Amino acid sequence: MKFDLFKRFTHNQAEKSDRPSIQFSCFTHPGKVRSNNEDSFLMLPEMGIWAVADGMGGHNCGEVASAVGLMTLHRELASGAKLIEAIQRAHLKIKEQAFKDPEAQGMGMTLVAIQIEEGRYQIAWVGDSRAYLWRNNGLRQLTKDHSYVQMLMDQGLIDEESAKTHPYKNVITQAIGSSDKEVVQVDVVEEIRDKRDIVLLCSDGLTGQVPDSTIATILAGDGSLDNKTEQLLAEALANAADDNITFILLAESQADCS
Template identity: 35%
Template sequence: MRILSCSETGLVRKNNEDAYLILQDRGLLAVADGMGGHLAGEVAARMALAQLAKSAAELDTLERDTLGDWLQRSLTEANRVVYASSLASPERRGMGTTLTALLILRQEVLIGHVGDSRAYLWRGGELIALTDDHSLVGELLRLGQISPEEAEKHPKRNMIMRAVGAAEEIEIDLRKVETQARDVFFLCTDGFSDVVKAEEVRDELGAERSWEGHLEALRRLVLERGAPDNFTLLCCVLD
């Protein structure tokens, strides 16, 4: 398993409220995109990932069939920690973060997801979405009330409906994917997915280039288009 990453502030924002976690020895990857004023988004993203890393210490002691429960519990605990911190400081009130995590096992991957950071699977020349955006526009798309073209320009396209730390209780999407040789899992925050279409990612990943080359080409594409937001990419290439 090889893991490649990049995380950049972009060309407009002053600080990077994205964060990512790589615990390769435990097969745990995650991206987070914080929100909130006074740098609170940056705090929320890093706090959530720190709690997830802390919870990962339990992985060595758990049976395989309990790992889905562990992922659910760990994201719930991250929510509790971020929410408690938001109540303790007026400057952090209302902060939150997206969080999309992968737990990579021998023959399957578990996905825990809150918000609009995305997970994709590249397999056999196809790019497969593994998460749904927990956003207003994502919900309108699922209901068929707007078209994909309208979604790209919707004035509220960045309105998140679920975030870690935004409320005392949280709903987490969990999914299991059986793996195949040479699968590639791709995580990104919305600073990437709002600028580069899934079809463009598919075309790039299908080109004759190293995985390092793919990631660099995608990074440069975001920058060429103005990089209006922080953006983070994680790429996990299975053997």
């Protein structure tokens, strides 16, 4: 499920006639500062589901949180649970794991997940892991961060440029597993699919290093989906890369991505 550096690309993973045929490419990397990788990803093309998780917690517990969270998500989805229901069960499982280990108190993860069905996307998220949509030569952020700086922006107290350098820009207001509540806030958006779309799921290790304008330029450029993931990773590593970096690109198999 997770490795220090892992790349996977396939042209067609749709095994059922009622699932759209999707190609995808994924990278995860510890970055240039951290020795361990607390990010995880989940790819279930047979279910039309992909997810990126960013773990947090001391004593390497972020690694545990993201692994436990995505394993629970996988198990619950395979048992027939809906995406939101599976996320809530992952929240409870991480809380249960933390209760057993005093050093793991407060561990948790952010998550962004997509379910692709005929004619639409459903995207669910908790925290500041993001989903973007490239369509008609434009990049649009589909998710809205559960973060302190986003709250300040919503209140009109700071603008987008100030948010980029705010001292509390990494403070999140929602995380799976770390809340005292039995239910975590999961936000959801739905989007009508277009065969020319490219969808990006990513942890903040990518968006903290690569501005949206650069992401848009890469997605607009020539080259395969695999080439685009390599360019995104190279851009992130060309900067400080002080966080783990994980992202998945998805597109229709019939899309012209070359």
